[in-house]
Amino acid sequence: MTDEPSGVAHQLRHQLPLLVWLVLVWNFLWGTWSWANLLGGIVVALVVTVLLPLPPVVGGTQIRPLGLLRFLGYFLVDLVTSGAEVAWQTIRPSGIGRSAIIRVQLRTDSDLLLTILAESLTLVPGSMVIDMDRERRTLAVHVLHVADEGDVERQRESVLAQEERVVRAFGSAGEIAALGLSADERAEAPGRRTP
Amino acid sequence: MTVVYWLAYGLLAAGALLSLVRLARGPSLLDRVVATDTLLVIIAAGLAVHAALERDPTVVPVLVVVSLLAFVGSVSVARYIGGMMLRSPKNEPADQPAGEVPR
Amino acid sequence: MNDISSVGDVVAVVLLLIGSFLCLTAGLGVLRFPDVLTRMHAGTKPQVLGFLLIMLGGAIRLQGWSTTWMLLLVAAFQMLTAPVSAHMISRVAYRRRHVRRDLLLVDDLRSGEARDSVYRGDEPADAPPEEPGRALVESRREDEVHRDDGAQREDGADRERPS
Numbered sequence: 285m286t287d288e289p290s291g292v293a294h295q296l297r298h299q300l301p302l303l304v305w306l307v308l309v310w311n312f313l314w315g316t317w318s319w320a321n322l323l324g325g326i327v328v329a330l331v332v333t334v335l336l337p338l339p340p341v342v343g344g345t346q347i348r349p350l351g352l353l354r355f356l357g358y359f360l361v362d363l364v365t366s367g368a369e370v371a372w373q374t375i376r377p378s379g380i381g382r383s384a385i386i387r388v389q390l391r392t393d394s395d396l397l398l399t400i401l402a403e404s405l406t407l408v409p410g411s412m413v414i415d416m417d418r419e420r421r422t423l424a425v426h427v428l429h430v431a432d433e434g435d436v437e438r439q440r441e442s443v444l445a446q447e448e449r450v451v452r453a454f455g456s457a458g459e460i461a462a463l464g465l466s467a468d469e470r471a472e473a474p475g476r477r478t479p
Numbered sequence: 480m481t482v483v484y485w486l487a488y489g490l491l492a493a494g495a496l497l498s499l500v501r502l503a504r505g506p507s508l509l510d511r512v513v514a515t516d517t518l519l520v521i522i523a524a525g526l527a528v529h530a531a532l533e534r535d536p537t538v539v540p541v542l543v544v545v546s547l548l549a550f551v552g553s554v555s556v557a558r559y560i561g562g563m564m565l566r567s568p569k570n571e572p573a574d575q576p577a578g579e580v581p582r
Numbered sequence: 583m584n585d586i587s588s589v590g591d592v593v594a595v596v597l598l599l600i601g602s603f604l605c606l607t608a609g610l611g612v613l614r615f616p617d618v619l620t621r622m623h624a625g626t627k628p629q630v631l632g633f634l635l636i637m638l639g640g641a642i643r644l645q646g647w648s649t650t651w652m653l654l655l656v657a658a659f660q661m662l663t664a665p666v667s668a669h670m671i672s673r674v675a676y677r678r679r680h681v682r683r684d685l686l687l688v689d690d691l692r693s694g695e696a697r698d699s700v701y702r703g704d705e706p707a708d709a710p711p712e713e714p715g716r717a718l719v720e721s722r723r724e725d726e727v728h729r730d731d732g733a734q735r736e737d738g739a740d741r742e743r744p745s
Binding site for chain 2: 598607608610613621624625629632639644646648655667
């Protein structure tokens, strides 16, 4: 929000990813690529962004190819393995045992990164973000089927690992440094648990 | 081919039927929202299976509409229920200590 | 016209069948699981994995770029929107006590500032006050009681409260 009074050009630069996405969607919807579709898409995207403005995403990201590949690979593996696991838990006669709602202390402080993290956590079967405390940077995650306390701790660790992967894929240098700086927070995180 | 056809449609129909049962039985509004969501996804999956097995791309635009419709439906119901909550911030039952509610 | 002629077709058909099976497990989970949150898990799972598999199978079977792009778009929409709706519904569900607390091993949300103030302990998942209309009426009545004699009620409520 600090760079708000910088004029239309700046605002347009913030909106550019959204514009590109809208033009892409328009072209995909038409199915064929042509100049008419491209121009029509640009017009529609401009109308949409002007009439229905969204707040700009503060602090753009940079994408690191290696981190992104790692994130996507882990994400796909997670998706398939835990998808199979949840499917098995659904059809097996004993059903699911107990679930848990765990609260995890995060280390990043960026809206965009937190959004990506929450989306990817919810997309992976078996875990679902219920609530997020933006000020305290905590995330409440509902986990389908935990066996015991050790399992809960493992889930906590996996959330933190996922956060690390997201930050390493999309975060800036400062945010990656923040991961390492507050490693002591991670040590005391289990202490925040309530019996 | 016919075996694949019947198998895929059988699985999808069973899933749709089960979520319909939940839709009918679901004790609360949110259960029904979840069931409707699942049902719409299964319907979209059925359309996609039809398109793929018949090599018939005419229903693909319908897929876009159905998949967005599921989202809009469940979000608007969730907002509706959440709005009811905002209108009555003290929605606790009678055995609730007063003055602990602000959130 | 619609026979299986190549390796791609076999892969596509297998993907379609797995996706359909995941849809079946979704229906089963929605029916079997005990409360809204776990049902939500079952409901969002096919939306992601099964749907992606079916889209992939469809993209293999339907040759032609325009339909492939559109299927890609559907998959992208699903992956963007499924977590949002799941999150909104589950948050409302948690705050409105649709959660079987007795089945939770750990519940970190209950403590701290987001504490659930309407927890009663042995409440079944689908207790009457959850019905929206009645909860609203009850809360309005509560408001009036609060307005009338706040302090007196507070004492009484404390005594009634299960420890």
